[in-house]
Amino acid sequence: MTAPTWQRELDNFVGIKPIFVLEGNVADCYPWQPADQAEPQFLGLNQMLPLLFAGFDSNRPRPYRFLFVDPLRGVTDPAGTGEARTLAQAAERQAELISREAEALNPASDPASRQQPFAANRLVHDSLLVRAALSRRLDAETAPTAPAAPSAPNTTEDTTANTGNSAAAAGTASGPSSVACVFDLASRVASSPEDLTPEENAVFMNLLIGAQDAIRGDGCHVNTLVLVVNKASDLPSWLLRGNPDVRVISLPNPDRPAREAFIDVAFPDLHDPAQAKVRSKFIDTTDAMKLAELDELRRLYARGGTEPAAIPELVDLYKYGIRENQWTAMLDKLRDHPADALRRRVKGQEAAIEKIVSVLKRSVLGFSGMQHSSGTKPKGVLFLAGPTGTGKTEMVKAVTELLFGDERSYLRFDMSEYAAENADQKLFGAPPGYVGYEAGGQLTNAVRANPFSVLLFDEVEKAHPSIMDKFLQILEDGRMTDGQGQTVYFSETLIFFTSNVGISEEVLDEHGRIIGRRNIVEPGEPYDAIQAKVEAAMATHFKPEVLNRIGDNIVVFDYISPEASRLILDAQLGKINGNVCARCGITVAPSDAAVQWLAEQALAPAVRENGGRGIGNLVENAYLNPLASFIFDANVQTGEAVEVRVDSAGLTFSRANPDSGHAPFVGGAAATGRLTPQAAATGTPQPAPYDNAEPAAPIPSTAEGPHGC
16 A cells, blocks of 8 residues: 555655654554555554654665653653663763753852753753754664564554564664654643743753754764654744744544555455445444554454444444444334324425435435445434524424434534634533633533434524534534544434524614614515525525535425414414313313414414414414413313403403303314214313314423424
8 A cells, every 4th residue: 555645754854854743643553564565564653653764765774763752751662672771871971961061161159050950850851861862973882783674463463563673773783873762742741832831941942952953873864853742732832933944744544545454454354255345334434533443443343243244333332332323223213104293293394394304214224425435424414494483493303202202302502602703612622721621512522422313503593603614524524523632423413403594684774783684585485486595595604615515405494384374373272272271170162263363363474474483472472371361360260161252352261151061172173163973972072173184183291382483
């Protein structure tokens, strides 16, 4: 396989640049495949660096010896060759010489010299060793022995095993060689890169001076300092800014060819041609995973209990701690007429229901994102747009209830709360050093705790524009790295956005001040015209890269039709009357004329433009509030009945004749005010169904309207 870009970049500048800063994916294993090897090896960074410094061209080796240092252990010997001890002893002698030279050049009446105040600080001492190793010619007895070729790792034991690269740098037993000093975990030296303590400042000054004074130990290649950090910003800015001696190299997460090469070595059972599709799916689903994590998947597979065809399921086990994908378990829930289940709660939005059911079927089958190279896209992304009160939020609740059996199982984020410039930190977590860093992000914490979930980002147009930029990675790759550096996977989530953009616009006075809003679309307009206006407004408000990732999954809701308006009205009246009967034992019996009067009021433009919420407000003002006042003022008792009639002034409420046998209004079916044959026989009031209509649904025990009101 071709060497990764970062390896070739490092190879080009070895011996040229005295300082390398390696950042990014520095705690992984990496492919290494010389031209004379059939299969790649996978090595840790400490094993890889000596090989890279030696060079890809074995005919022109670069003679380097390595000194490894980290802030906690000081000098280390990751290769286990014993060479580090010899180098460290030689560097110690040169460091003492540097200290004596400083004392001689800077005499002081006080016995303490410039070096003395920090002499007891271990980090300063180690940085002085590095400075000495870079800037002084070490003793001749430290010359390297002939290099030993690294052996290929045994993937059935450990793909990152010590490869025995005792002296991966080339050289001769007697010839001179250059020195490379690797300062590992350099991110952990300074508590604040821009506010260093005197000791921390001395550490970085020693490293900088050592690199500036670096010699060419073999007369050709310059001694080199390698700083291994999580991010280059973890280092003081003055160390990097404008410094021509520094080369910053980012180590990315493994790309598809690297993962493919590793999987071919670590999972030989997938070599069978019959497993070609499984192998391809496994490579896709491990997108954004490190090779070290793939090695852990190999160990999970080696435990047994997993068939080769089920290897991709190990990714769910690794990410979420469970072996069964909950979306597969939801397959049976979608076989029993899911569209009817949504229609019972959302009225008059057939286009939206059809689109959402299609996405749900694709999700439970695992077909989401199948046309893309990434296998980690969310299960589904839907953008619900349109007038207020038309059922967008209620649709999300209905989908959640359909999938999980409880509408409260969805995670809702009111995006009006994220209008500030730095509001993204509330969702994804604050960076290190900022208030709230330890708490993490509200969104990332919630998805990490419940990866199989429905996410609702309500009224997303009210969020700060930078918020949508953060969503790009989620929509494209199904993952997000929070402020603490932890990767959160969204590949098992169903994501809904809702928005009212394109329905109204601000009205400005002659001075440019906002004095109100006016509707762009009106009830009664053709659906195609409403859809065109909404989509045009979305194209103006949202960036193209956001809309491209959502694709054709933009669902525009229509205004409530007269038929749907009557269904919503009946459902709300039924809930009110049913709850009054259940809680107070009082029967409420509206006349046909009273219900018809309310239905006519619900078709008024001022009500209809507010959708289900407008109907809910109408019912509350014209029906519920007067009903409550009458029951309270008239002291209506349990077992009594209240009649609702209409006159020129509106609805009127009165005690019913105890012998009248009024049937309570408990849903759309009771609008006729008739008794069913069953009610006549039993003496129990029952609602009569509409002609050619389905029976009314049972009354929920909640007073909330059925249409997202």
